[in-house]
Amino acid sequence: MGDGPLVGRHVLLGVSGGIAAYKAAELARELIRAGATVQAILTQGAASFVGPATFEGLTGRRAHVGVFEDPHRILHVRLAREADVAVFAPATANLLAKFASGIADDLVTSTYTCLTCPVIAAPAMHTEMWEHPATRANVARLASWGVRIIGPEVGQLAGGDEGPGRLSDPGEILAAAAQTLVTPEPDGSLLAGLRLVVTAGGTREPIDPVRYIGNRSSGKMGYALAAEAQRRGATVDLISGPSHLEPPPGVSVSHVETALQMRDAVVALADKADVVIKAAAVADFRPVDYHEQKLKKDTAALASVILTPNPDILAELGARPHDALLVGFAAETDLEEERGREKLHRKGLDLIVINRVDMADSGFNVDTNRALLLTMDGRRREVPLTTKAELASVICDEVEALIRMRAP
Ligand code: PMT
Secondary structure (H helix, E strand, C coil), X not given: CCCCCCCCCEEEEEECCCCCHHHHHHHHHHHHHCCCEEEEEECHHHHHHCCHHHHHHHHCCCCECCHHXXXXXXXXXXXXXXXXXXXXXXXXXXXXXXXXXXXXXXXXXXXXXXXXXXXXXXXXXXXXXXXXXXXXXHHHHHHHCCCEECCCEEEECHHHCEEEEECCCHHHHHHHHHHHHCCCCCCCCCCCCCEEEEEECECCEECCCCCEECCCCCCHHHHHHHHHHHHCCCEEEEEECCCXXXXXXXXXXXXXXXXXXXXXXXXXXXXXXXXXXECCECCCEEECCCCCCCCCCCCHHHHCCCEEECCCHXXXXXXXXXXXXXXXXXXXXXXXXXXXXXHHHHCCCCEEEEEECCCCCCCCCCCEEEEEEEECCCCEEEEEEEEHHHHHHHHHHHHHHHHHHHCC
């Protein structure tokens, strides 16, 4: 047994009914090896896949299935109070739906509603269920309440199908549990008290009063970053292209429409910023001419719109003398490291987040993303499919690591 953050800590392991329940037994064993006390609780469905006796053998504690097993001591309340961290693995679509709507109709869901410790959910299900709008909405809701969603991974599923939906590796789930128990920096997050500029959404380049050149960016990634940095105690200026999203509470927002307006807003704030994160999808080109009147559809000016390049805001910041850490995004159709590194160096960045924009569940206008993070000091971190809230947290962790490295 090591001396890691799990030693002597109390982990509540909630298992729901999917084929991946057998991997929860492996997770229980790994948690015990890492020094934790593990209390397993199972849904009836989970117990059909792996019996409580398996968890009892591994953990040395009674694995509970029913609310009424110990009614005098109000089992669900007691189990929730004992936990330092709660891990739900596998979390089925049904379990996530119940958590997200506050349904407490068995021991696992009743215990969840009593928890005050950090909560981790590792979903596992068939791809169709993971991609259903109901599941997406439930995951986004849980993430907004602070539940850390780990995975799922892409891989082989029950019945031989392949796709996103496979339970993350038990080692990865364990690492996430351990991370929640790491003693924070003495004065909290390294972002506390810093000034961050975050850009979000897409720009619109007008042709006439009704038409524009735009893109599908919703602002979700940038808003998630602004919310996470604000949660860590930073003062956040969010510069947003048109978006339907509610600005995160406590974040100051400047609304812009075009790339030139975004450039002016960023440049005005960048000098005072400690960190600039550019998640916005800035149009690379804009029409040379803006027509004050709506163009008739048969006009030549509409048949061929002449474009001129927009300034590359990030490259401009990187080329000027600056103290701020610069974080850029790259919208790519693969996570190709070499091209990402080239962009990192060419734009003078400290960190680049390469994200996939060619898949239905990552990139533009969805709640999830997959990314490869590269830092100027040569580190790489691959983030498999996860929520944008979770990716925002990983990015903030990396920014903190860069700040730590810069410290004298
Ligand atoms: O808003 P969502 O729907 O949540 O979608 C999120 C996202 C996919 C838009 C986001 O995660 C993302 O990838 N943003 C960057 C999109 C992009 O413009 O990528 P790029 O490879 O073209 O640009 C690279 C970097 O340069 C980006 O940080 C961009 O902000 C910056 N840039 C680009 C062009 C320009 N003229 N000025 C810039 O500063």
